Amino acid sequence: MKKVSFVHMADGTAEDYQLIAEAMESAHNPLADDLLELLQKNEGHDIGYQVSRLEHSLQSATHAFRDDQDEEMVVAALLHDIADTIAPYNHADVAAGILRPYVSDRTHWVVKYHGLFQTYYYAHHFGNDRNQRDKYQGHPHFQACVDFCEKYDQNAFDPAFDTMPLSAFEPMVRRILGRKPGFDMSSRDVAA
Ligand SMILES: [Fe+2]
Ligand SMILES: [Fe+2]
Numbered sequence: 001m002k003k004v005s006f007v008h009m010a011d012g013t014a015e016d017y018q019l020i021a022e023a024m025e026s027a028h029n030p031l032a033d034d035l036l037e038l039l040q041k042n043e044g045h046d047i048g049y050q051v052s053r054l055e056h057s058l059q060s061a062t063h064a065f066r067d068d069q070d071e072e073m074v075v076a077a078l079l080h081d082i083a084d085t086i087a088p089y090n091h092a093d094v095a096a097g098i099l100r101p102y103v104s105d106r107t108h109w110v111v112k113y114h115g116l117f118q119t120y121y122y123a124h125h126f127g128n129d130r131n132q133r134d135k136y137q138g139h140p141h142f143q144a145c146v147d148f149c150e151k152y153d154q155n156a157f158d159p160a161f162d163t164m165p166l167s168a169f170e171p172m173v174r175r176i177l178g179r180k181p182g183f184d185m186s187s188r189d190v191a192a
Contacts, residue, residue: 032177035082035098036170045085050159054166057081059156062164067151072103075176076111077152078169091115101181109141110148117149 001023004016042053049056061078069077076099083094092115100108116132123130136142 029177031098032174035079035177036166036173038082038086039078039166042081042085049157051157053081053084055159055163056156058163058166058169059158059161060152061169062161063152063156064148065164065169071172072107072176073110073148074169075099075172076103076107077148078173080111080114080148080153102176102179106141106144109139110145113141113145114149114153117145118153120149121154 002019004012004019006012006016039054039057042057043055045053047053051059057078057080060080061074064074064077079099080095081091082098083091087094092112096108096112099111103111113133113136119128119132120130123132133142133146136145
């Protein structure tokens, strides 16, 4: 395989970076494989809920699917807690960041703020304000996030629920994460 000429990025030429851009374009994107693997690892992570992290994610996606949400929202529900174990203090930010290039602003916003909006269900039990989400009242995606938490997240901890298997969602994950990202190589990043 052809390699770039530099060992320090500062010394790279336009030709070097074109080479990298083309290689990235044609390479198999392992993101869907990696996230599905991480999701399955979550089967073993039990922190006291009546269901595993994997089961919670599957239930969340099942609720979204049966509520006739579009495919990217079903995938967002499946992956909304994907960063629980790798970013325990900012899992919503990390999940939203992973999904950002492939989903709408609305879906990104819902995933990014679901962690804060979920505090509505428990913050008062710690003597904290459960209505912290209210500072986002008036935002165009406020109600979508309230609804996501109520209908697909806070209610997805039920061991008796008729949950769809991961295999049902896998093609959806591959379709959404297989989308052409909404940015190009020259930026390599997207604004929040
Ligand atoms: Fe979460
Ligand atoms: Fe969750």
